[in-house]
Amino acid sequence: MEEKNNKSIESREVEPQVKKRKFQLNKHPWLSLLAVVITIVVSIILATCLVFALGLSPFTSTGQFTHDIAFQLLTVFIFVPFVLRLPKGKRTYRQYLDDIGLTKVQPFVRLVLLAISCCIILALSQAAASFVYRFSEGLPITWSFIRQVFDLSGDLPPGSPSLLISFPSIFEEAVFRGIVLTVFLNRYSERKAIIFSAFGFGLMHLLNLAGGRELVWVLGQVVWSFILGLFYGYIFVKTRSLLPLMIVHYLGNVFISSLTGYMQTRASIEIQALYGIIFSLGIIPTTLMILWTRFFVSRWLSNGQSPVSIETKVELHQL
Numbered sequence: 001m002e003e004k005n006n007k008s009i010e011s012r013e014v015e016p017q018v019k020k021r022k023f024q025l026n027k028h029p030w031l032s033l034l035a036v037v038i039t040i041v042v043s044i045i046l047a048t049c050l051v052f053a054l055g056l057s058p059f060t061s062t063g064q065f066t067h068d069i070a071f072q073l074l075t076v077f078i079f080v081p082f083v084l085r086l087p088k089g090k091r092t093y094r095q096y097l098d099d100i101g102l103t104k105v106q107p108f109v110r111l112v113l114l115a116i117s118c119c120i121i122l123a124l125s126q127a128a129a130s131f132v133y134r135f136s137e138g139l140p141i142t143w144s145f146i147r148q149v150f151d152l153s154g155d156l157p158p159g160s161p162s163l164l165i166s167f168p169s170i171f172e173e174a175v176f177r178g179i180v181l182t183v184f185l186n187r188y189s190e191r192k193a194i195i196f197s198a199f200g201f202g203l204m205h206l207l208n209l210a211g212g213r214e215l216v217w218v219l220g221q222v223v224w225s226f227i228l229g230l231f232y233g234y235i236f237v238k239t240r241s242l243l244p245l246m247i248v249h250y251l252g253n254v255f256i257s258s259l260t261g262y263m264q265t266r267a268s269i270e271i272q273a274l275y276g277i278i279f280s281l282g283i284i285p286t287t288l289m290i291l292w293t294r295f296f297v298s299r300w301l302s303n304g305q306s307p308v309s310i311e312t313k314v315e316l317h318q319l
Contacts (some may be wrong), residue, residue: 025085027182029188039084061161069168072168075171076175076179079180086179087178104239104242111239114301117292118235118292119183119252126285127260129260131146149261155258165248166253173236173249177197194229194230202222202223220277227277232249235289237295259280260275
């Protein structure tokens, strides 16, 4: 008996030990989201230090642009690919850019047309906020008022730096659609991945409380960012390109002040937040843009199945 026991012990000793799987952040979407948020905060702090080191004021357009472009570039092009290794683990830099959709710009003309048409829908929805609010005041909507709402010159140089300071916002799409959404697509269905990434996009705007914005306004921003994030996620899944998202995000930020200026100068913060959720950036434009994108893709961009769907299924099969 003793010999048998000794042999069994020896056999267990020579059995190869099962190797523990190395932790991979990209396999854990919610941890990845948290890591991205922390990375953004760190990048913001570093960008703020850079602005002061350059002797700039964060309250000027130049200082604001420098700050915003610095923390976005740090996040997207340095910390995420080299430190977090998202969205698909260790990859070459070219593969990383492919993964997040930055290199997918074809068919260029059709992607741009999709973006511009969505911008028009968004602009009309934002203008509708001013029209509805004026109507609620019992005032007539005259031709001169319509021309005033659609006068976009106030957001163009030399009178406004909006074209400059809105530019860094395009990299939000690289973060929350190119990186975060792609991570969620590795584990969840397209529908769930879009919702979860939009949820993170909305919550991210709570950081604006640190800038001194009113609580009601920030909460409204969280809600409409979530809703609009559904559209951004949908169009990314259908095109696998950041190009149309970046265009819509950028132009939407540039001209919103002109299109909703009447309401912003006359309505309370609570009303502005409510109108933002319904008209400016929320339910109405998101619904219309998703429906239009669905039609546009099926008519002019469809190749039978979206690239993300195919890639996601392959990766899930390999897990």
